[in-house]
Amino acid sequence: MVLCGIALSGFTVTVVCDIVTRALGTPWLWLQEVTMTCFVYGVFAGTAAATRRNDHLYLALIAESMSGGKRMAIETFSRLVVLAVAGCMAYFGFINFLSGFHTFRMPSMTPLASFYAAVPLCGVLVALFTVEQLVNGWQHGFEDQE
């Protein structure tokens, strides 16, 4: 969550600098790259934090109205789905990251890989937090995590 705050503060400052430098007639073009980098990393870091805090958008929380074994089974299944998706994000995101070394961002010519790295990092963090939730849920019940 702290990382999200830092990212948010970061791109707020860069957008302000962008307006100011443009108003002064000497725009710093690279500021837009920094802005988007902070923004994208903030989104993916926030995704991981939201997973840990159960703060995501949900269509329905059917499991919340259940208890006992049924609830344990549904909560476990939904977290295993998240774990599988996180695994795909980490592995295939890493392959995508490697392909990003051949393309570059303008005007700084930074490899796009520096940008693409956010997806596999997010995948790893989400996987770790999901495992944490699974272990806690199995030990203390999923009701405590609400």
Add this chain to the structure above:
Amino acid sequence: MTNGLLIVLMAFLFLFLGYLGVPVAFALIAGVIVTAAFTPVGLASIMGQLFNGIDVEALLAVPFFLMVGELMTAANVTTRMIVLSQAMIGHMRGGLAQVVTLFSMFFAGISGSSAADVAVLSRTLGPEMKREGYGAGFIAALIASASTMANLIPPSIMAIVYGATGNVSIGGLFLGGVVPGVLVGIGLMIYSYFFGPSGVRRRRATLPEFGAALRGAALPLVIPVIIMGGILSGYFTPTEAGVVAVLYILLVVIPLLNRGYFRELPRELAHTGLLYSIPLITIAASSAFGWMLAYLRGPAVVSGWLQAMAGNDPQMIMLMLVVLFVIVGDFIDAIPAIIIFMPIINDLTQSADIKPVHMGVVIITTLAFGLITPPYGLALLMAAKFTGVRFARAMIDSLPIYVVFFAAIAFCIYFPDVVLWLPKHFLPQSVGCFPNPSAPGYICP
């Protein structure tokens, strides 16, 4: 497997996993990953699509407008706007119900999110309304319905997402949203006046009382002027207008009205940082879902069906889309719905020669209505939770209010000239007008 079957599989997996309790973003990605396994599409490129979904500069406006709403709420500045609303119309029949609607119109001009509006009203006016004898179901229904105006009156996060993904002028959508926003507001006031509880009748505020309330709310009320003034003058993009509004709150509003709040600021920033990532990861996942849908030629098939039923009649096509989005909005959140269905909307907009801003306003109004319809009426769910009433009760009390939304949507479809009047006069190029080569002004086809 045929493309049609794959589309059904992908949609089924998303809804099944979503309703089982998997977060929307992960349910969307899971649907795409499983479907991709039956196609030649590599999963690495799906991950690239996740990234591309949010690598859009216009989406930067989303966190800023969320931050504006959060800062105003957390710093307790919004109560001044409630006091102003009370001074203006608190003496009418159903006074507090009228105040809820008027405050929501003011607040909609500052924040682009219904969630902030629901949270503020449920905490402040909700308990007072209960004391005055308003039913909890009515309170939840009214607060939820009024909060939908945040998505219509600029700045609107839905309009930003629609504009960014559909390549439609965000400024044009902002201005186009004013008419349905005001219509919904007036409709709710009329409904509360004639059909709502009468509440406690208050005396009319005196002129000095009104003046004091206006002075108290003057600083926050400058925010819509900064946002729309900056965008309309062409000096700011919507993103920059958002950041200027944030700076105005941090440097002017909070120091003058609630200086002690600065101690809370770091925690609030971290919280807002988390808050903005939640809709945006859903946008990223929806973008991958929409991309896969387009790969399977889903938009062409669906727009083919709709055109077969509606022909090329623009109003009929918009009506069909409204029906589609009322159904879709019942099951999924507005932001993923916009992104997933954008290729279909674009296809139909072009084929029926509809102005993209007009189509956008109709779709956004319909999706705003989806915020109060079951089973996934997010605003109504939140309002019911905050006011401590069962969702079913709040839903029953919101049923008569549907008429207001149906009227607003129908008005938007059948009176495009009225809806597009503001964009045409202030941002002519957003509605397809072009500079007159031989005289000053614009030519609007």
